[in-house]
Amino acid sequence: MSRGRGPRAGERPPKQPRARAAHGACAQRPTRGAAPAKWAARACAASPAGRCGQPGLPSGRRAPGLPRASGGSAGARATLAEHPPSVTAVSLAAMELLKDVHLGLAPPCPSPARLALLSGHYLYYHYGCDGLDDRGWGCGYRTLQTLCSWPEGQSTGVPGLVAVQAALEDMGDKPPGFQGSRSWIGCVEASLCLAYFGGPQGRLCHVPRGAGLRGELERLYSHFAGGGGPVMVGGDADARAKALLGVCEGPDSHAYVLILDPHCWGTPKNPSELQAAQWVGWQEVSTAFDxxxxxxxxxxSRN
Structure with a gap:
């Protein structure tokens, strides 16, 4: 396995700025609605069992007004059609994805004051796991797929990358031509797709520049202790999407988060291999975030 370089990108506000969320403010995902049957069919086509949940956002609706990643550089927007057949995505049913890869990790400190982990099960999606070479732009999609696999830890109903792009076009969040591109996505797009594909509920929180995640430890602890699932994280200066699986506070002032990194390139054989390479592991909050x-x-969270 090798470490693929994730996208490094600036951020942009939505085209029609709205009042920005206050520090730590959260926004619930949009109310569900009925999407056109043709898009449900595309989503189902990416699912091994031909099943998808109820679409979550009516066509033409846009995301909450949080800052988010831009579409990427000209190079990142090259179309998937330019890739050779050797990196064409294979059926999700053919993937051999690892499950609950954090199990077996020791706590990050000897005597934790408190520790909480996600409930349920998930699959580890990462660069190239379906045969598509998405190094440099796919970390947001892979993290979204991990979120979609929760809480059962199954690939059934998890959309492929092209299905995600088609859904964002259909919702009006992305312009025509986004489908088939190598443009990255972030947490805002992920929350829209969770609703669209009938996945777990996604609640958005914005952490202002310079605040770091230490101020969110109480929220994260309550989330995981209350039965919550994986938490997607992404920023602007730090544009590498990742998932949080737990939080731990030591007896002193040290605090840690359990991070699942989708930038792994290769075919990991077991969770121990991922843990040894630090693709999943505990990191101190003060040093893990820019x-x-x-x-x-x-x-x-569960529906």
Missing amino acids: PNSFYNLCLT
Whole structure:
């Protein structure tokens, strides 16, 4: 396995700015509605069992007004059609994805004051796991797929990358031509797709630049202790999407988060291999996040 370089990108506000969320403010995902049958069919086509949940956002609706990632550089927007057949995506049913890869990790400190982990099960989606070479732009999609696999830890109903792009076009969040591109996505787009594909509920939280995630520890602890699922994280200066699986506070002032990194390239054989390479592991909050970046969080919970 090798470490693929994730996208490094600036952020943009939505085209029609709205009042920005206050520090730590959260927004619930949009109310569900009925999407055209043709898009449900595309979503089902990406599912091994031909099943998808109820679409979550009427066509033409846009996301909450949080800052988010831009579409990427000209190079990142090259179409998937330019890739050779060797990196064409294979059926999701053919993937051999690892499940609950954090199990077996020891706590990050000897005597934790408190510790909470996600409930349920998930699959680890990462660069190239379906045969598509998405290094440099696919970390947001892979993290979204991990969120969609929760809480059963199954690939049934998890959309492929092209299905995600088609859904964002259909919702009016992305312009025509986004489908088939190599443009990245962030937490805002992930929350829309969770609703669209009938996945777990996604709640958005915005953490202003310079605030870091230490101020969100209480929220994260309550989320995981209350049965919540994986939390997607992404920012601007730090544009590498990842998932949080737990939080731990030591007896002193140290605090840690359990991070699942989708930037792994290769075919990991077991969770121990991922843990040894630090694709999943505990990291101290004060050093794991860039103080010059703002962050968006997408917290998942059961419907």
